[in-house]
Amino acid sequence: MDQKYDFDGWSSRWDEDRIGFHVAKPNPFLLQYWHHLHEIKPKRCLVPLCGKSLDLVWLSEKVETVIGVELVEKAVLDFFREQQIIPEIQKNSPFNAYSHQGLKILQGNFFDLNLEVEDSFQAVFDRASLVAIPEELRPDYVQGLTDLMGAGSRLLLICVDYDPSKMSGPPYSVSQNEVENLFSKKGTLEVLETRNNLEDRMRERGLEWLNESVYLFEKN
Ligand SMILES: C[S@@+](CC[C@H](N)C(=O)[O-])C[C@H]1O[C@@H](n2cnc3c(N)ncnc32)[C@H](O)[C@@H]1O
Numbered sequence: 001m002d003q004k005y006d007f008d009g010w011s012s013r014w015d016e017d018r019i020g021f022h023v024a025k026p027n028p029f030l031l032q033y034w035h036h037l038h039e040i041k042p043k044r045c046l047v048p049l050c051g052k053s054l055d056l057v058w059l060s061e062k063v064e065t066v067i068g069v070e071l072v073e074k075a076v077l078d079f080f081r082e083q084q085i086i087p088e089i090q091k092n093s094p095f096n097a098y099s100h101q102g103l104k105i106l107q108g109n110f111f112d113l114n115l116e117v118e119d120s121f122q123a124v125f126d127r128a129s130l131v132a133i134p135e136e137l138r139p140d141y142v143q144g145l146t147d148l149m150g151a152g153s154r155l156l157l158i159c160v161d162y163d164p165s166k167m168s169g170p171p172y173s174v175s176q177n178e179v180e181n182l183f184s185k186k187g188t189l190e191v192l193e194t195r196n197n198l199e200d201r202m203r204e205r206g207l208e209w210l211n212e213s214v215y216l217f218e219k220n
Helices: 007-015 028-038 055-060 073-082 135-147 176-186
Strands: 044-047 065-070 088-090 096-100 103-107 121-127 149-162 187-196 210-219
Touching: 007 073, 028 055, 028 121, 028 149, 028 187, 028 210, 044 055, 055 065, 055 103, 055 121, 065 073, 073 096, 073 103, 135 149, 135 176, 149 176, 176 187, 176 210
Parallel strands: 044 065, 044 121, 065 103, 121 149
Antiparallel strands: 088 096, 096 103, 149 210, 187 210
């Protein structure tokens, strides 16, 4: 794994409760655009870099099997504690698995996930995940993600784009151009919406504008 990958940075963020990305409700774009995933009647949904997102809960009410992947154990433990669920735990390498009914969180490094560990997925929800990955690793992330997607499977992807000279990520700025370069050879990509969405916490970090875009990708 690339030496520049800041594993410790993510652990510290969780330890010190610097998790401004976490929102105490399901993502509004997921609710708005869920029908694009629902249409293909997915049985297995992947939520990469899931944190303790409530999207996991929402999705597990709609899809038989939901699998989240999260590096930091504290995030996983917080998720189950806050949901008042005692998960079954299987400690293993490269992932510890925490499961309850159709929901499982694999605790470990997303870059270790492949089809030997998990079967393929028909649906993927990526919010604040691609934009958490440094630029030089994004091609590997997208390759790993799309390798896990079966033909005709769909991904809802939410990315932010801002003037990168004003702030260093994460979240990193990932432009529409970059998203097209990363995905377009692997399937069809559509921009569903772009919204100016500069929250105070980003304004305080020096940004004057921030666009949030929602993409629908369908794998060939
Ligand atoms: C910006 S947060 C987004 C979390 C979630 N998607 C949400 O919407 O709240 C990124 C999460 O990915 C986790 N993470 C970072 N690198 C990872 C990796 N290589 N494998 C798995 N999880 C990772 C971090 O600990 C953090 O919880």
